[in-house]
Amino acid sequence: MGEPGFRPDGTWVGADVPRREDPRLLAGRGRFVDDITLPRMLHAAFVRSTEAHARVTAVDLSEVREVPGVVAAFDAADLGLADITALLDRPAEEFTPTSMPVLARDKVRYVGEPLAVVVATDPYAAEDGVEAAVVEYDPLDPVVTEAAALAAAGTPVHDEAPGNVLVDVSLFATEGIDEVFAAASASAGDVVVTVEANTGRQNALPLETRGVVADWDDRDEQLLVRTCTQVPHQVRTVLARCAGLDEKQVRVTVPDMGGGFGQKCVVGREEIAAAAAARRLRRPVKWIEDRREALTASFLAREQHYTARAAFSADGRILALDTDVVCDMGAYSCYPFTAGIEPLMASAEMPGVYRVPAYRVRGRAVTTNKAPTAPYRGVSRPQYVMVMERLMERAARELGLDAVEVRRRNVITEFPYRGINNVTYDPGSYLESLDLCEQVLRDEGWLSRSGRDRDGRMIGIGFSCFSERTGYGSGAFAQRKMQVVPGFDISQITMDLDGTVTVTTGTLSHGQSHETTFAQIVADRLGIGYDKVKIVQGDTDRITYGWGSFASRSVTIGGSAAAAASVKLGDQLRSIAAHLAGVDIDSTRLDGRGGVRAGDHTYPFAELADVAYLRAHLLPKDVGPGLTATASFDVGGDGTFSNATHGCVVALDPGTGGVEILRYVCVEDCGVAIHPRVVEGQARGGIAQGIAGALFEQVTYDELGQPLAPSFMEYKVPTAAEIPDVRIEHLETPCAFTADGAKGAGEGGTIGAPAAVLNAVNDALRHTGVELDATPIPRAAIFAALSLEEAS
Amino acid sequence: MTDVALVELHVNGERHDLAIPPRRTLADVLRHDLGLTGTHVGCEHGICGACTVLVDGAPARACLLFAIQVENAEIRTVESLADPDGGLSDLQQCFSEHHGLQCGFCTPGFLMLAEGYLAEEPEATREEIREVVASNLCRCTGYQTITDAIDDCASRRRAALQAALDTAPEPTAGSTA
Numbered sequence: 001m002g003e004p005g006f007r008p009d010g011t012w013v014g015a016d017v018p019r020r021e022d023p024r025l026l027a028g029r030g031r032f033v034d035d036i037t038l039p040r041m042l043h044a045a046f047v048r049s050t051e052a053h054a055r056v057t058a059v060d061l062s063e064v065r066e067v068p069g070v071v072a073a074f075d076a077a078d079l080g081l082a083d084i085t086a087l088l089d090r091p092a093e094e095f096t097p098t099s100m101p102v103l104a105r106d107k108v109r110y111v112g113e114p115l116a117v118v119v120a121t122d123p124y125a126a127e128d129g130v131e132a133a134v135v136e137y138d139p140l141d142p143v144v145t146e147a148a149a150l151a152a153a154g155t156p157v158h159d160e161a162p163g164n165v166l167v168d169v170s171l172f173a174t175e176g177i178d179e180v181f182a183a184a185s186a187s188a189g190d191v192v193v194t195v196e197a198n199t200g201r202q203n204a205l206p207l208e209t210r211g212v213v214a215d216w217d218d219r220d221e222q223l224l225v226r227t228c229t230q231v232p233h234q235v236r237t238v239l240a241r242c243a244g245l246d247e248k249q250v251r252v253t254v255p256d257m258g259g260g261f262g263q264k265c266v267v268g269r270e271e272i273a274a275a276a277a278a279r280r281l282r283r284p285v286k287w288i289e290d291r292r293e294a295l296t297a298s299f300l301a302r303e304q305h306y307t308a309r310a311a312f313s314a315d316g317r318i319l320a321l322d323t324d325v326v327c328d329m330g331a332y333s334c335y336p337f338t339a340g341i342e343p344l345m346a347s348a349e350m351p352g353v354y355r356v357p358a359y360r361v362r363g364r365a366v367t368t369n370k371a372p373t374a375p376y377r378g379v380s381r382p383q384y385v386m387v388m389e390r391l392m393e394r395a396a397r398e399l400g401l402d403a404v405e406v407r408r409r410n411v412i413t414e415f416p417y418r419g420i421n422n423v424t425y426d427p428g429s430y431l432e433s434l435d436l437c438e439q440v441l442r443d444e445g446w447l448s449r450s451g452r453d454r455d456g457r458m459i460g461i462g463f464s465c466f467s468e469r470t471g472y473g474s475g476a477f478a479q480r481k482m483q484v485v486p487g488f489d490i491s492q493i494t495m496d497l498d499g500t501v502t503v504t505t506g507t508l509s510h511g512q513s514h515e516t517t518f519a520q521i522v523a524d525r526l527g528i529g530y531d532k533v534k535i536v537q538g539d540t541d542r543i544t545y546g547w548g549s550f551a552s553r554s555v556t557i558g559g560s561a562a563a564a565a566s567v568k569l570g571d572q573l574r575s576i577a578a579h580l581a582g583v584d585i586d587s588t589r590l591d592g593r594g595g596v597r598a599g600d601h602t603y604p605f606a607e608l609a610d611v612a613y614l615r616a617h618l619l620p621k622d623v624g625p626g627l628t629a630t631a632s633f634d635v636g637g638d639g640t641f642s643n644a645t646h647g648c649v650v651a652l653d654p655g656t657g658g659v660e661i662l663r664y665v666c667v668e669d670c671g672v673a674i675h676p677r678v679v680e681g682q683a684r685g686g687i688a689q690g691i692a693g694a695l696f697e698q699v700t701y702d703e704l705g706q707p708l709a710p711s712f713m714e715y716k717v718p719t720a721a722e723i724p725d726v727r728i729e730h731l732e733t734p735c736a737f738t739a740d741g742a743k744g745a746g747e748g749g750t751i752g753a754p755a756a757v758l759n760a761v762n763d764a765l766r767h768t769g770v771e772l773d774a775t776p777i778p779r780a781a782i783f784a785a786l787s788l789e790e791a792s
Numbered sequence: 793m794t795d796v797a798l799v800e801l802h803v804n805g806e807r808h809d810l811a812i813p814p815r816r817t818l819a820d821v822l823r824h825d826l827g828l829t830g831t832h833v834g835c836e837h838g839i840c841g842a843c844t845v846l847v848d849g850a851p852a853r854a855c856l857l858f859a860i861q862v863e864n865a866e867i868r869t870v871e872s873l874a875d876p877d878g879g880l881s882d883l884q885q886c887f888s889e890h891h892g893l894q895c896g897f898c899t900p901g902f903l904m905l906a907e908g909y910l911a912e913e914p915e916a917t918r919e920e921i922r923e924v925v926a927s928n929l930c931r932c933t934g935y936q937t938i939t940d941a942i943d944d945c946a947s948r949r950r951a952a953l954q955a956a957l958d959t960a961p962e963p964t965a966g967s968t969a
């Protein structure tokens with residue numbers, strides 16, 4: 001054992017240290033937004049549309065205001081807030097701007113759309129008040145499906161977009177691609193395979209629903225908004241604009257957060273309305289979304305339709321890829337990402353881990369009368385990876401080749417690789433992860449198991465290979481042409497008198513363990529215990545500016561900024577020590593034990609801090625008082641790529657069509673793992689969400705646009721009975737430009753699972769000739785396929 | 793709905809006298825009247841189990857109970873698990889060691905579920921524990937490490953019990969061993 005707080009081997013990065021977050025969360029002493037209670041606090045509830053598509057002819061809140069306990073009720077006209085608008089810098093033929101009102105005014109566009117906010121002395125009374133609202137509608141034909149949207153027969157969802165298309169981009173279109181397809185069709189040995197795939201609408205479903213506690217502070221002349229968001233600075237900006245406040249008049253803080261998964265990385269309407277009500281009433285207002293609202297009126301994702309074809313040579317090499325993807329984005333464009341979030345991600349990234357020499361894609365976002373779409377863990381990648389992996393499987397079948405071998409012949413093996421999608425891939429372990437995943441399943445004896453098990457169930461094995469671009473810097477996001485371009489992160493570090501440090505980050509943990517992992521990164525830079533590092537996140541008054549946490553960006557970008565700030569602080573400490581010891585700074589070094597070695601002297605940090613703060617007259621002339629440093633980090637190039645191969649073994653029950661996952665193996669490479677157990681946790685949790693999308697979860701609507709899954713009875717979230725144990729193997733291809741060689745690890749698990757599960761199901765159905773290309777995989781279709789076989 | 797009922801609750805060994813509307817759920821009373829915010833509310837319809845507490849030792853959904861229904865019961869919440877000085881219980885320690893929590897929102901429900909279950913079934917196998925873990929929802933972990941944590945805690949408790957028995961000086965009176 002070394003001294004307390006120091007690691008014998010000198011590095012915190014890579015160690016499974018105890019999580020700093022755990023003690024409070026385990027003891028029930030976390031502080032989530034609904035745990036906050038303020039004096040004279042009021043509670044908000046929303047009057048929501050019962051129609052999917054209608055003109056609103058009257059909103060009458062007079063009865064609401066008579067309900068005992070109700071203090072106020074506001075509709076759109078009462079609050080007079082500006083709309084939320086997210087834009088792309090794209091020409092009119094590619095992008096149609098639309099706005100989302102905070103409260104609907106003359107028109108509603110989905111069931112659950114907020115029309116008015118009721119504020120009462122307790123949440124029960126607020127709900128009583130909602131019951132008393134009278135809203136009159138002039139119904140319009142709802143646009144519920146992608147087909148109806150594209151048919152554009154009735155009143156469009158937005159007048160600005162008569163064809164119900166908000167984004168329509170055609171990209172890449174490699175010269176000669178049509179000739180490649182024609183030649184492959186004409187050739188005896190080559191093949192052209194097609195996949196038409198649909199993926200179901202899903203809810204990211206953080207277990208903590210959205211919520212806010214807002215309070216106007218007369219002393220600070222500031223609206224203090226405590227809300228569970230992944231993007232506090234973006235909430236500040238939008239709230240300030242909607243309410244006509246200066247940015248400094250809004251402070252957004254984020255307490256402990258019960259998950260987000262993307263649903264909370266856009267700005268919601270309710271937190272704006274509740275904050276506006278708090279300002280109006282000069283009393284704290286709390287709004288906590290209930291589960292029905294979360295399932296029907298929150299942000300959704302993933303409803304996509306692919307028509308893809310690919311040409312393959314006789315020896316299984318992909319020659320060309322041509323895809324049309326239509327994403328059903330629901331009623332509104334989300335801030336800051338816009339309705340382009342899904343189609344632009346799919347279009348830019350679809351070739352994935354494969355060497356695709358010719359590529360063409362058309363990506364569209366259609367608008368429908370359903371709750372709007374936000375990013376959800378993986379954003380389009382679970383979907384296009386599934387389509388790519390189906391194309392691989394189908395080509396292998398038609399060519400009579402082994403599907404793993406076809407992948408092996410197509411994965412990128414030489415890096416850096418410049419893709420047909422104009423993206424440069426940094427080194428990864430695409431082939432190695434595929435080989436290892438297959439090897440693990442072979443060693444476990446699964447590859448020799450096929451056909452029926454002892455219970456008469458059909459066994460199938462499926463693989464998926466993918467990479468995930470993480471570390472999107474400003475340059476990479478700018479290619480999407482968002483008017484608001486995320487990317488960088490800024491970190492500030494301050495050392496106190498006792499030699500401990502506080503570090504700010506613009507990223508925001510909501511389960512990812514940043515209080516631990518960022519502390520590890522900083523501790524290594526300064527040579528102090530990770531328990532001597534306090535991480536400050538989620539406070540717009542304490543952090544210059546930040547982009548929050550999404551797209552697996554936190555450790556790669558935020559961690560690198562924190563590391564850079566730490567190095568700067570270390571240099572300051574060395575300057576002071578050099579001056580005190582009368583030596584050159586080059587003769588100093590951090591001693592790895594909380595001090596600076598300068599010549600023959602060792603100066604503990606506390607001693608140097610004492611000089612910096614209490615005896616500043618001893619400082620060198622070129623070093624100012626205090627010990628603080630700020631650094632930013634951005635990624636100049638195309639980002640970095642994590643990668644993985646997933647392998648899945650399923651058993652299909654011919655009696656029910658049910659799918660049981662017998663084995664799940666994940667070989668992942670996220671570069672250097674700061675905290676391997678945290679990485680495994682991210683992978684397992686992500687895989688569970690991917691399996692949920694593959695087999696269980698779907699947000700459904702009837703023909704009038706009424707939501708059919710308003711509770712957990714209908715929206716089937718898998719439990720421990722459905723989610724298998726996952727074996728995880730690590731490979732490590734360090735990133736060359738992040739602080740510790742880390743890539744991102746937050747989303748990968750979710751990305752690979754739908755493809756692996758679907759391929760395994762299709763493998764088990766191989767003898768029936770049936771191939772399924774939809775998620776959630778319809779159990780009835782499995783049952784029917786197996787019944788046909790039984791009957792024959 | 794201005795009716796108010798006088799309700800006497802026994803929570804974590806303390807008595808509380810409350811004047812509350814009869815429609816107030818146990819979850820809301822624990823969280824907002826008693827300030828025991830460790831019990832979380834995830835769905836308010838009895839599926840997710842984030843609000844699981846012990847009612848007379850048995851796991852129950854606090855969102856599906858009115859406080860007035862459990863007047864004569866002993867209620868235990870997650871706040872009862874750690875030592876008064878903050879030291880984590882063996883079960884809590886196992887959750888930390890196995891990374892059985894990420895965001896921590898579902899965690900109190902799983903802890904109370906496991907606390908009630910292991911008291912009833914100290915010999916539970918990992919498969920039986922997994923079935924019980926399927927009572928609640930977690931969106932972060934994929935359940936594997938929650939199952940591992942509870943299984944490990946059960947093993948440690950059995951080992952501790954065995955060690956205590958092995959070192960006991962004399963068989964206790966009435967022992968049938």
